[in-house]
Amino acid sequence: MGQRIINKPDLSGFLFLAMIINKVEDFIKEKNLILNGDKIVVGFSGGPDSVFLLYLLNNIRDKYNLEIVAVHINHLIREDDARRDEEFSREFASRLNIKFVSYKKDVISYAKEKGLSVEDAGRRIRYNVFNDEAKKLGPNAKIVVGHHKDDLVETIFLNFLRGSGSNGLIGIQEKNRNIIRPILCLEKSEIINFLKSNNISYVEDYTNLENDYRRNKIRNELIPYIKENFNPNITNTIRNMSNIIKDEQEFIEEYSNNLNLIKEVNNNICLNIEELKIQSRAIQRNLIIKAYEKINGNRKDLSFENIESILELIYKKNSSFEIKNYRIYNYNNNIIFSIKKKIKYKKIDYKINEKITFNDYIIKSEIVDNTGNLELNKNIAYFNTDILKGDLIIRSREIGDTIKLEGFTKKVKDIFIDKKINKYNRDLIPLIEFNNEILWIMGIRRSSLYKINKNMKKVVKISFERVING
Amino acid sequence: MGQRIINKPDLSGFLFLAMIINKVEDFIKEKNLILNGDKIVVGFSGGPDSVFLLYLLNNIRDKYNLEIVAVHINHLIREDDARRDEEFSREFASRLNIKFVSYKKDVISYAKEKGLSVEDAGRRIRYNVFNDEAKKLGPNAKIVVGHHKDDLVETIFLNFLRGSGSNGLIGIQEKNRNIIRPILCLEKSEIINFLKSNNISYVEDYTNLENDYRRNKIRNELIPYIKENFNPNITNTIRNMSNIIKDEQEFIEEYSNNLNLIKEVNNNICLNIEELKIQSRAIQRNLIIKAYEKINGNRKDLSFENIESILELIYKKNSSFEIKNYRIYNYNNNIIFSIKKKIKYKKIDYKINEKITFNDYIIKSEIVDNTGNLELNKNIAYFNTDILKGDLIIRSREIGDTIKLEGFTKKVKDIFIDKKINKYNRDLIPLIEFNNEILWIMGIRRSSLYKINKNMKKVVKISFERVING
Numbered sequence: 013m014g015q016r017i018i019n020k021p022d023l024s025g026f027l028f029l030a031m032i033i034n035k036v037e038d039f040i041k042e043k044n045l046i047l048n049g050d051k052i053v054v055g056f057s058g059g060p061d062s063v064f065l066l067y068l069l070n071n072i073r074d075k076y077n078l079e080i081v082a083v084h085i086n087h088l089i090r091e092d093d094a095r096r097d098e099e100f101s102r103e104f105a106s107r108l109n110i111k112f113v114s115y116k117k118d119v120i121s122y123a124k125e126k127g128l129s130v131e132d133a134g135r136r137i138r139y140n141v142f143n144d145e146a147k148k149l150g151p152n153a154k155i156v157v158g159h160h161k162d163d164l165v166e167t168i169f170l171n172f173l174r175g176s177g178s179n180g181l182i183g184i185q186e187k188n189r190n191i192i193r194p195i196l197c198l199e200k201s202e203i204i205n206f207l208k209s210n211n212i213s214y215v216e217d218y219t220n221l222e223n224d225y226r227r228n229k230i231r232n233e234l235i236p237y238i239k240e241n242f243n244p245n246i247t248n249t250i251r252n253m254s255n256i257i258k259d260e261q262e263f264i265e266e267y268s269n270n271l272n273l274i275k276e277v278n279n280n281i282c283l284n285i286e287e288l289k290i291q292s293r294a295i296q297r298n299l300i301i302k303a304y305e306k307i308n309g310n311r312k313d314l315s316f317e318n319i320e321s322i323l324e325l326i327y328k329k330n331s332s333f334e335i336k337n338y339r340i341y342n343y344n345n346n347i348i349f350s351i352k353k354k355i356k357y358k359k360i361d362y363k364i365n366e367k368i369t370f371n372d373y374i375i376k377s378e379i380v381d382n383t384g385n386l387e388l389n390k391n392i393a394y395f396n397t398d399i400l401k402g403d404l405i406i407r408s409r410e411i412g413d414t415i416k417l418e419g420f421t422k423k424v425k426d427i428f429i430d431k432k433i434n435k436y437n438r439d440l441i442p443l444i445e446f447n448n449e450i451l452w453i454m455g456i457r458r459s460s461l462y463k464i465n466k467n468m469k470k471v472v473k474i475s476f477e478r479v480i481n482g
Numbered sequence: 483m484g485q486r487i488i489n490k491p492d493l494s495g496f497l498f499l500a501m502i503i504n505k506v507e508d509f510i511k512e513k514n515l516i517l518n519g520d521k522i523v524v525g526f527s528g529g530p531d532s533v534f535l536l537y538l539l540n541n542i543r544d545k546y547n548l549e550i551v552a553v554h555i556n557h558l559i560r561e562d563d564a565r566r567d568e569e570f571s572r573e574f575a576s577r578l579n580i581k582f583v584s585y586k587k588d589v590i591s592y593a594k595e596k597g598l599s600v601e602d603a604g605r606r607i608r609y610n611v612f613n614d615e616a617k618k619l620g621p622n623a624k625i626v627v628g629h630h631k632d633d634l635v636e637t638i639f640l641n642f643l644r645g646s647g648s649n650g651l652i653g654i655q656e657k658n659r660n661i662i663r664p665i666l667c668l669e670k671s672e673i674i675n676f677l678k679s680n681n682i683s684y685v686e687d688y689t690n691l692e693n694d695y696r697r698n699k700i701r702n703e704l705i706p707y708i709k710e711n712f713n714p715n716i717t718n719t720i721r722n723m724s725n726i727i728k729d730e731q732e733f734i735e736e737y738s739n740n741l742n743l744i745k746e747v748n749n750n751i752c753l754n755i756e757e758l759k760i761q762s763r764a765i766q767r768n769l770i771i772k773a774y775e776k777i778n779g780n781r782k783d784l785s786f787e788n789i790e791s792i793l794e795l796i797y798k799k800n801s802s803f804e805i806k807n808y809r810i811y812n813y814n815n816n817i818i819f820s821i822k823k824k825i826k827y828k829k830i831d832y833k834i835n836e837k838i839t840f841n842d843y844i845i846k847s848e849i850v851d852n853t854g855n856l857e858l859n860k861n862i863a864y865f866n867t868d869i870l871k872g873d874l875i876i877r878s879r880e881i882g883d884t885i886k887l888e889g890f891t892k893k894v895k896d897i898f899i900d901k902k903i904n905k906y907n908r909d910l911i912p913l914i915e916f917n918n919e920i921l922w923i924m925g926i927r928r929s930s931l932y933k934i935n936k937n938m939k940k941v942v943k944i945s946f947e948r949v950i951n952g
Contacts, residue, residue: 173712175719177726178648229711237707241699242643249645252786256647256767260734263764267737294733297726316722 032198032206036068039197043186046194049077051149053142054156056082056112058101061158063214064203065195069156070108083145084114085138089130097215104213115141131224139191146190159184159193162200162231165250169230175316177297182258183250199247268298274306278479281306281349285326288347296323300347307338307349322347332434339436343478355439359407362444364472370406370442373454377474384466392475393444393452395462399472405445409438415450418460424450427457444474502668502676506538509667513656516664519547521619523612524626526552526582528571531628533684534673535665539626540578553615554584555608559600567685574683585611601694609661616660629654629663632670632701635720639700645786647767652728653720669717738768744776748949751776751819755796758817766793770817777808777819792817802904809906813948825909829877832914834942840876840912843924847944854936862945863914863922865932869942875915879908885920888930894920897927914944 040046054069056062069080082105086094098114105112123133139155146153164183171180186196195203207214238246271291275282281303288296300322305311313336321333325342332341339352355371362368367376379397380386386394413424428438433456444452452458454476464471510516524539526532539550552575556564568584575582593603609625616623634653641650656666665673677684708716741761745752751773758766770792775781783806791803795812802811809822828840837846849867850856856864883894898908903926914922922928924946934941 172642172723173708173716173719175713175722177723178651178730181648181651226712233711234707237704238643241703242696243645246643249643252645253642253647256764256786259763259767260648260730263762264730264733266762292733292736293729294726297729316726 029206029210032202033068033071035197036194037072039186040072040194045187045192046072046076046078046154051079051146051153052081052156053145053149053153054080054082055138055142055158056084056101056105058084058097058104058215059158060203060207060214061160061195061200063104063212064207065156065158066105066108066110067212068195070110079149081111081113081145081149083142084112085141086114086116087119087134087137088116089119100213100215113145117141129224153190155191157191157193158195160195160198160200160203161247161251164196164254165235165247166227166230168250168254169234170226173230177301177316178257179261179311181254182261183254185258264294264298268295268302271295271299273299274303276306279351283347283349285342285345285347288326293323296326303347303349304338304340307351308336332436334434334436352436355408355436357408357410359405362404362406364400364404368406371440372478373440373442373476374479375406375442375454375474375476377472379470380473382464382466382468382471386471386473390455391477392473393454393458394464395451395472395474396464396468397470397472399446399451399462402447406442407445409441409443413443413450415453415457416459416461417457424453427453431456442476499676499680502672503538503541505667506664507542509656510542510664515657515662516542516546516548516624521549521616521623522551522626523615523619523623524550524552525608525612525628526554526571526575528554528567528574528685529628530673530677530684531630531665531670533574533682534677535626535628536575536578536580537682538665540580549619551581551583551615551619553612554582555611556584556586557589557604557607558586559589570683570685583615587611599694623660625661627661627663628665630665630668630670630673631717631721634666634724635705635717636697636700638720638724639704640696643700647771647786648727649731649781651724652731653724655728734764734768738765738772741765741769743769744773746776749821753817753819755812755815755817758796763793766796773817773819774808774810777821778806802906804904804906822906825878825906827878827880829875832874832876834870834874838876841910842948843910843912843946844949845876845912845924845944845946847942849940850943852934852936852938852941856941856943860925861947862943863924863928864934865921865942865944866934866938867940867942869916869921869932872917876912877915879911879913883913883920885923885927886929886931887927894923897923901926912946 046052052069054062054066056066066080066082069078072078073080082101084098084101086098088094102112102114117137119130119134119137122128122137123130126133126136128136142155142157146155168181168183171183174180184193184196186193206212235246243249271287273283273287275284283299283303288299291299297319300319301311301314304314304322308314318333318335322340325331325333325340325347329342332339334340334352337352338349340347340349342348358370360368360370362375362377364377364379367374369375379400409424409428414421415424415427424443433441441456442454443450444454446462449461450459451461452474516522522539524532524536526536536550536552539548542548543550552571554568554571556568558564572582572584587607589600589604589607592598592607593600596603596606598606612625612627616625638651638653641653644650654663654666656663676682705716713719741757743753743757745754753769753773758769761769767789770789771781771784774784774792778784788803788805792810795801795803795810795817799812802809804810804822807822808819810817810819812818825841830838830840832838832845832847834847834849837844839845849870879894884891885894885897894913903911911926912924913920914924916932919931920929921931922944
C-alpha cells in the first residue's frame with residue numbers, strides 16, 4: 013500500500029473515469045458548488061471517499077484555478093494504523109503536488125472532557141480544524157468534504173427512525189454555509205469502482221469515527237434488507253425525496269424569514285402572539301424552532317412534543333414552559349424565550365415614593381387621595397397611612413413565611429401551591445413586609461392588615477409593572 | 483365465536499374502557515371528526531378494528547345523535563369464512579341495535595375485468611358501496627373506517643420505501659373529504675387489549691384484502707426489527723413526523739392555491755411561464771402536480787423524474803414531454819398540459835384569401851404588394867402569383883413526401899428528423915401542395931419553387947398562427 017499510488021488506467025477505466033468525472037462536474041456546476049479561483053480546504057483521511065475527492069479536485073484544479081490544502085487529522089486512536097494513514101495521506105497529496113497539513117488530536121480525551129460521544133467529539137474537532145485552516149486561506153475559503161449518496165441515505169434513515177421533522181429528511185446538504193460536498197451525487201460503489209479501475213490506492217476506513225453502531229446497522233443490515241425486499245433502487249428513491257423536501261423546507265424558511273417576526277428584546281427572543289396566531293401551523297412551528305435556535309444556538313433537543321407545548325402557550329396567558337435552562341412563557345401578548353437565571357434572595361429597604369427594580373418588577377408608590385374611585389387591578393394594592401410610621405421591606409420569599417388573611421393565617425407556600433405558581437416564579441415575586449408582617453405577595457395576595465376605608469382622606473398606593481428581562 | 487358478544491367487563495376493563503374511549507373522543511373533538519346529528523356509514527368487516535369502531539360509535543351515538551348504518555361487504559373469497567364473518571357482523575350489529583346492510587361482491591372477477599390487483603379492486607368496491615350507502619343517508623353523510631396508528635405507520639413506510647414526495651409521508655389522514663378515521667389515534671395493541679379486557683368478540687382478519695405481501699413484510703418483519711434495534715417507540719415517532727409534514731403540505735397547498743395560476747383553456751391546463759418562473763422550486767413542483775392532477779384526475783404515475791422533466795420545459799421553448807396519453811409542452815409562454823389526440827390524416831382544397839383551421843393551425847392568405855419591405859418570420863411564406871393558376875391543397879404528411887430545395891430534393895421525413903420534430907408534431911404540421919409539389923412544410927421549411935423577386939408587383943402571402951387546443 014502506498015507504493016503505486018496512480019497507475020496508467022486501462023481503457024475501460026478511462027471511459028469510466030470520464031463518465032464519473034463528468035457526473036461530478038455537472039453536479040458542481042448545477043449546484044454552483046465551486047467557482048473559479050476558489051480556495052479550498054479538503055478533509056483528507058486517506059480513505060476511499062477522500063482519496064477520490066482529492067483526485068477529482070486535482071483534476072479540475074487548473075480549470076477552476078483552485079488553491080487546495082489537504083488537511084489530515086490523526087485522532088490518535090489505534091496509533092499504528094493512524095500513523096500509517098497519515099503517512100499514506102501525506103505521500104498521496106505530495107504526488108498530486110497538493111499542499112498537505114496534518115494535526116494530531118486526542119479525540120478520546122476531548123470527548124471525555126466535553127462529555128461527548130467519540131463520534132461527536134471527532135466531528136467537532138475536525139470541523140474546528142477545517143475552519144481554522146479555511147480562515148488562513150481567506151474569508152471566502154470553502155471546506156470540501158467527501159460525503160456521498162450512501163452517507164446521505166444512511167443519515168436520512170437515522171433521522172427517520174430516530175424521529176425528526178422534515179428537516180431531518182433532507183439528510184446532508186451539498187452546500188451548507190461554507191461546507192460543500194461535491195461527491196454527494198455518487199454512490200459509494202461508484203467511488204470504489206472508480207478507484208479500483210484506475211488502480212488508485214487508499215487506506216481502509218476502520219479508524220473512521222463515523223462508523224458508529226446505529227449507522228453500521230443501517231448500512232450493513234437495514235439497507236441491504238430493503239434493497240432485497242422492497243426497492244433495489246432505494247438510494248436514488250431516498251435522494252429524490254430528500255430533494256423534494258429540501259426545496260419545500262427552503263420555501264418555508266424563506267417565507268418565515270420574510271415575516272420578520274422574531275425580535276430580540278433585552279437578551280430575550282420574542283414572538284408577537286397576534287402575529288403568530290394568524291400564521292398556519294407549519295409556519296408557527298418553524299418560528300418556534302427559529303426562536304429556540306436563536307437563544308440556544310441550534311435546534312437539537314427540541315422535540316416534537318416540546319414544540320407542541322410551546323405552541324399551546326399561545327392560548328394560555330401567563331403560563332410558561334421550561335426546557336434545558338430556558339423559560340418560554342406567554343407574557344404581555346408575546347411568547348418570550350429567556351435564559352433562566354438563578355434568582356438570588358434579595359432584601360431591600362423601601363421608602364414610599366421611591367421607584368425601584370426588584371427582579372423583573374418595577375415597583376413604585378405614592379400617597380393618593382381616597383376618592384372612592386381608586387384604580388383597582390392585581391398590580392395595585394392600597395394600605396392605610398399607618399404603614400408610613402416605620403420602614404417597609406421588599407424581599408424574596410423565605411422558608412416559613414406566613415400571611416394574615418381575614419380571620420386566619422396561611423403559609424405563603426400554600427398560596428403559591430394553590431395558585432400553581434412554579435418554583436422559578438416563586439423566587440421572582442417580591443413580598444412587602446412591614447413590622448414583621450407580610451402585607452402583600454405582589455400580584456398574588458394581599459394580607460388583611462392595614463386596610464383602607466372610606467373615612468380615610470389619604471391612602472398609600474403601591475403598584476408594580478413587569479419588564480421582560482427573563 | 484359469536485355466542486357471547488358483550489360480557490360484563492371486569493374493573494380493570496372498565497378503567498381501560500374509560501381511558502381509551504376518552505382518548506378517541508378527545509381526538510374526535512380536536513379534529514372535528516364527528517358533529518352532532520351526523521349520519522354515518524361504517525365499514526364493518528367484523529374484524530377487531532371495525533368491531534371496536536362500531537362499539538365506540540354505539541357508545542357515543544346518543545351523545546352525538548348519530549344515525550349509523552354498518553355496511554358489510556362479502557368479497558366471496560374463502561366462502562365459508564366469508565359467510566361466517568357476515569353472520570357474525572349481522573349479529574353483532576343487531577345486538578347493538580344498529581342498522582346493518584351487507585353486499586356480496588365478486589372481487590376476483592372485478593379485479594380481472596379492470597386489470598387491478600385484488601387489493602385495489604377490493605378497496606375500490608368497498609368505497610363505491612360506502613359512497614352509495616352514504617348518498618342514501620343524505621348529502622352530508624360521512625364514511626367512517628377503522629384505520630389505526632399501525633396502519634398509518636405501515637402506509638408511511640410503504641410510501642417511504644417505494645419513493646414518494648412528502649405527500650406520501652403524511653400516510654393516512656384522519657379526515658379526507660367525507661371519509662373519517664376516528665381511531666387513527668390508537669395503536670392496534672390498544673384495540674386488541676380493549677376488546678379482550680371487555681370480552682368483546684371479533685372475527686380474525688384473514689380475509690382482509692389489505693394484507694398484501696409488502697404491507698405484511700413491513701408489519702411482521704421490518705417494524706419489529708426497527709422497534710428492537712432502533713426505536714421501540716417508532717409508531718409515535720412516525721406519527722409525529724406525519725403531523726409535521728401534513729401541516730407543511732397544507733401550508734404549501736394553500737399558498738399555491740392562492741396564487742391561482744392554473745388556467746383551463748380549450749380543455750387544456752395552462753401554467754403561465756413568467757408567473758411560474760418566479761415561484762420557488764417547491765411551489766413550481768406543487769403547481770406541476772396540481773396541473774397534472776387536473777387533467778389526469780390523480781397524481782399517480784407522476785414520478786419525481788417526470789416532474790423534473792416538466793420543470794425543465796420552462797426553459798425550453800417549443801419543446802414537449804409525453805407521459806401516458808398526455809402531451810405537456812412549452813408554447814406561447816405557457817406550459818400546456820393536453821390530452822394527446824390521435825391526429826387524423828387530413829387533406830383540404832384551399833383557395834387564396836380563405837381562412838381555415840387545420841389541426842391547431844389557423845391558416846390564411848392574401849395577395850399583397852411586393853413593397854420590398856415584406857414582413858418576414860417563420861409563420862409566413864411568400865410565393866409568386868403562378869400558384870394562383872391552379873388549386874392549392876393543404877394536407878397532412880404522407881409516406882414518401884419529398885420537397886425540392888435549392889439544387890436538390892430532400893425527404894420530408896429527413897427534415898423532421900434534422901429538426902428533431904417528434905412524431906406527434908409531424909402529424910400536426912400542415913403541408914402546402916401545388917401541382918404535386920410540396921411548397922411549404924408550414925413553419926419548418928419552404929421549397930425553392932415559386933420564389934418571388936423584386937420585379938414582381940404582387941405576391942401571395944400565406945401565413946398561420948397556432949391556437950392551443952392540444
